[in-house]
Amino acid sequence: MAKIVKTIGKSLFGLPVKGSVFWTSSFILVLGIVMTLLYQERAESAFESIQDAVASSSGWLYILSVNVFLIFCLYLAFSDYGKIRIGGKEAKPEFSTSSWFAMLFSAGMGIGLLFWSIAEPVSHFQNPPLGDAGTVEAAQTAMGVTFLHWGFHAWGIYALVGLALAYFTYSLKLPLTMRSVFYPFFGDRINGWLGDIIDVLAVLATAFGLATSLGLGVKQVAAGLAHVFPAIENDITTQVLLILSISAVATVSVIMGIDKGVRFLSELNMRVALITLLAIIILGPTVFIFGAFIQNTGSYLGNFLELSYWNEAYSDRDWQGGWTIFYWGWWIAWSPFVGMFIARVSKGRTVREFILGVLIVPSLITFLWITTFGSTAIREVLLGNPAIADAVASDMSTALFVFFEQFPFSMILSIIGIIMIIGFFVTSADSGSLVIVSLTSGGKLESPVGLRVFWAMGVGVIAAVLLIGGGLQALQTAAIVTGLPFSIILLMMCFSLYKGLKEEMEEEIKAGKTSERKAYQQLIGELLAKRAQKKENKDVEDASPENKTEPKP
Amino acid sequence: MMVCLDLSEVDEKIIAFTSSICKLLEVKKVYFVHNIKINELGDDFRELFGNIDLSQEIEANIEELVQEHFQCSSEYEVLVSEESNTEIILADIVKQYKVEITLIGKKSSAKGTGSLGTKLLRILPCSMLVFPEDASHDIKNVLIPIDFSDSSIHAIRLSKSLSDQLGLDLELLHVYRLPTQYFPLISEQNAVRTAESYLQDKFRSLKKKHPEIAEVPYHLVRAAGNSIPERIIKHLNKKKKDLLVLGLKENRPIPNFSLGSTPISLYNSDINVPLWLVYSEKIISKK
Numbered sequence: 001m002a003k004i005v006k007t008i009g010k011s012l013f014g015l016p017v018k019g020s021v022f023w024t025s026s027f028i029l030v031l032g033i034v035m036t037l038l039y040q041e042r043a044e045s046a047f048e049s050i051q052d053a054v055a056s057s058s059g060w061l062y063i064l065s066v067n068v069f070l071i072f073c074l075y076l077a078f079s080d081y082g083k084i085r086i087g088g089k090e091a092k093p094e095f096s097t098s099s100w101f102a103m104l105f106s107a108g109m110g111i112g113l114l115f116w117s118i119a120e121p122v123s124h125f126q127n128p129p130l131g132d133a134g135t136v137e138a139a140q141t142a143m144g145v146t147f148l149h150w151g152f153h154a155w156g157i158y159a160l161v162g163l164a165l166a167y168f169t170y171s172l173k174l175p176l177t178m179r180s181v182f183y184p185f186f187g188d189r190i191n192g193w194l195g196d197i198i199d200v201l202a203v204l205a206t207a208f209g210l211a212t213s214l215g216l217g218v219k220q221v222a223a224g225l226a227h228v229f230p231a232i233e234n235d236i237t238t239q240v241l242l243i244l245s246i247s248a249v250a251t252v253s254v255i256m257g258i259d260k261g262v263r264f265l266s267e268l269n270m271r272v273a274l275i276t277l278l279a280i281i282i283l284g285p286t287v288f289i290f291g292a293f294i295q296n297t298g299s300y301l302g303n304f305l306e307l308s309y310w311n312e313a314y315s316d317r318d319w320q321g322g323w324t325i326f327y328w329g330w331w332i333a334w335s336p337f338v339g340m341f342i343a344r345v346s347k348g349r350t351v352r353e354f355i356l357g358v359l360i361v362p363s364l365i366t367f368l369w370i371t372t373f374g375s376t377a378i379r380e381v382l383l384g385n386p387a388i389a390d391a392v393a394s395d396m397s398t399a400l401f402v403f404f405e406q407f408p409f410s411m412i413l414s415i416i417g418i419i420m421i422i423g424f425f426v427t428s429a430d431s432g433s434l435v436i437v438s439l440t441s442g443g444k445l446e447s448p449v450g451l452r453v454f455w456a457m458g459v460g461v462i463a464a465v466l467l468i469g470g471g472l473q474a475l476q477t478a479a480i481v482t483g484l485p486f487s488i489i490l491l492m493m494c495f496s497l498y499k500g501l502k503e504e505m506e507e508e509i510k511a512g513k514t515s516e517r518k519a520y521q522q523l524i525g526e527l528l529a530k531r532a533q534k535k536e537n538k539d540v541e542d543a544s545p546e547n548k549t550e551p552k553p
Numbered sequence: 554m555m556v557c558l559d560l561s562e563v564d565e566k567i568i569a570f571t572s573s574i575c576k577l578l579e580v581k582k583v584y585f586v587h588n589i590k591i592n593e594l595g596d597d598f599r600e601l602f603g604n605i606d607l608s609q610e611i612e613a614n615i616e617e618l619v620q621e622h623f624q625c626s627s628e629y630e631v632l633v634s635e636e637s638n639t640e641i642i643l644a645d646i647v648k649q650y651k652v653e654i655t656l657i658g659k660k661s662s663a664k665g666t667g668s669l670g671t672k673l674l675r676i677l678p679c680s681m682l683v684f685p686e687d688a689s690h691d692i693k694n695v696l697i698p699i700d701f702s703d704s705s706i707h708a709i710r711l712s713k714s715l716s717d718q719l720g721l722d723l724e725l726l727h728v729y730r731l732p733t734q735y736f737p738l739i740s741e742q743n744a745v746r747t748a749e750s751y752l753q754d755k756f757r758s759l760k761k762k763h764p765e766i767a768e769v770p771y772h773l774v775r776a777a778g779n780s781i782p783e784r785i786i787k788h789l790n791k792k793k794k795d796l797l798v799l800g801l802k803e804n805r806p807i808p809n810f811s812l813g814s815t816p817i818s819l820y821n822s823d824i825n826v827p828l829w830l831v832y833s834e835k836i837i838s839k840k
Binding site: 513516517520521523524525527528531 | 559560561589590593594595598601605607610611613614
């Protein structure tokens, strides 16, 4: 089945891009930007209407799809397909297990977690999907729902895309691009318009998913700066200026290249994040955090099925449209980005190792992070301190800094928080530009710096325009709307991956049996030949004149 | 005793080893067995060799090899079958002829997967003696890794009885791991001291309970960064042992979830000494 599929025949003005994908996606993005800027006032209500329409008509599809992805991943992990090694039987993992775990987590850790780890639990606590607000039950529900959004389902989406990309790239030697995953279905037709549509959707999903994260990050940085330096206004102008300046820093990182730029910053980000986490655990209510972590995890696991399938069927509220559906859309939009990254670092792992590693390790660390920040924030509210709850209600982007105020060294923590968000912004923009360049050039990773700068700045511009056009609402809508068609792509991806793995397994069994059969046939053949030769020699010996016996009289 | 032959060049060494074992152990009868994998002989093969009676030819071939290399007075019989499932037919032979021990050869991992051997380990209702192709017939020093279970004790007693008959030198080995959950609350040194003291006590009470093995020397070794099978192999090579004896526990119902048990790992490793895997009578009677 392995075939090398050509994806780039021609370059565009000397640039190694696939013209149909590059121009189509650029056109759609530019169109979106221009329309938003031109119809700024109507854009906000348009975004709200679109989000409501998608959530109310397709919410059930999102929930079903995400559950299907997770079940499919678990099936692959625990079936015989789990033994298949990515990259072939002889492939060895490139990184040690602990490094691999750290990289998996860093793939998912980012601006989103910093923004929502306090804002979300507190928001659910104040406005729970079920039951009364402000109660202990509301606190438990809030953490359970937050874990739902950041736990196994999210990582199930990344595991699916990452596994598909890793398998088709390393085992079947196809280019590292979304269209390669559909080779079992479409064969060489993935080189045509069908593949172009898939890659265009992937580019749009990545661009909007990234823009959503960058927009949230910039809102948080602006809020942090205004908090630490009250002279700075937290308004659209500040946010846009921040996007431009941080994007410029990201551009420098892009120019420096992966080894120096992104890698250095990623490692720094993770160290700073770990120190911050430990600081909060030590400075905060340590015993409570550990107890809450265990209880939250247990409650999540215990209510897993109910949480996974609930979709407000018997309610006329639209709570889920603003939360669960947004998250599923956002993760689906992010999946090419995260999937490509984890695919690149997972060669040599078995399918089982890959899926269980991607599902469990980052989820557990995320749960610890969310418990440390979110449960602690809820505890403050339960103890009668309204500051964090008020911050979440008025402006979610300030929640992190109001939270830090409850601790000693709050100024230092706030500055560290701002630096972390900027760091994640830069690495996301840098890595994101690499992913988009790869998608628009048929899987090539070596590309002119100019292209990467174009996309790094481009995603920043999209984030800025969405903020101008509709703020948080616009960002959420972008994620939900691009996630929807892409969820259909991912459903097809399940079938395609299954087909690919099935064929590989059948070939392996066949090859094993064929070589065993040949070896055994050879053994028997040699034995029979030897015996035949022996018999012949004996007959010749018996027939020789010296052996003739004299006839009896 | 049942000896499984696969018609490869290792068969001669296995038959010679069987001969030396039979002399030492006074084996009543030996069954030299081969199952012809009819399903793996394609139509083109059958066309080429026409109407040859394969069973007869293979039986005659094995008979010749046995006559050449089996220098022992024990009775023997050559059995050749043509069944699609080798493990099942071998298990039937073990039950039918009340075989107490099965001898199989093992090629190095470069030459074979050892997949049949692993299946036989799980299925056959008797003890197994695995003879690697590079092993020597000369057995003087025996290593018995134990974990203080009933199966280990059975292995020790069997080895002791062999040692009494044949004058072999025995050594018991226990490989331990330090539980990591106590670190860094207690120092490694203290943990090692505590663990070894506890295990010494276990050895003492084992010897008290089984006075016949009181004189058998034992060795405590920490696994450290290695797996238990790796540590056993290191000790085996360092002390130049000639035979490895392991007590087998009952088969787990879901073998796929037993992630590399010690006997299976040792079987799959490239060791150059025979490996004797013993089941107790109690377990064999259940199988």
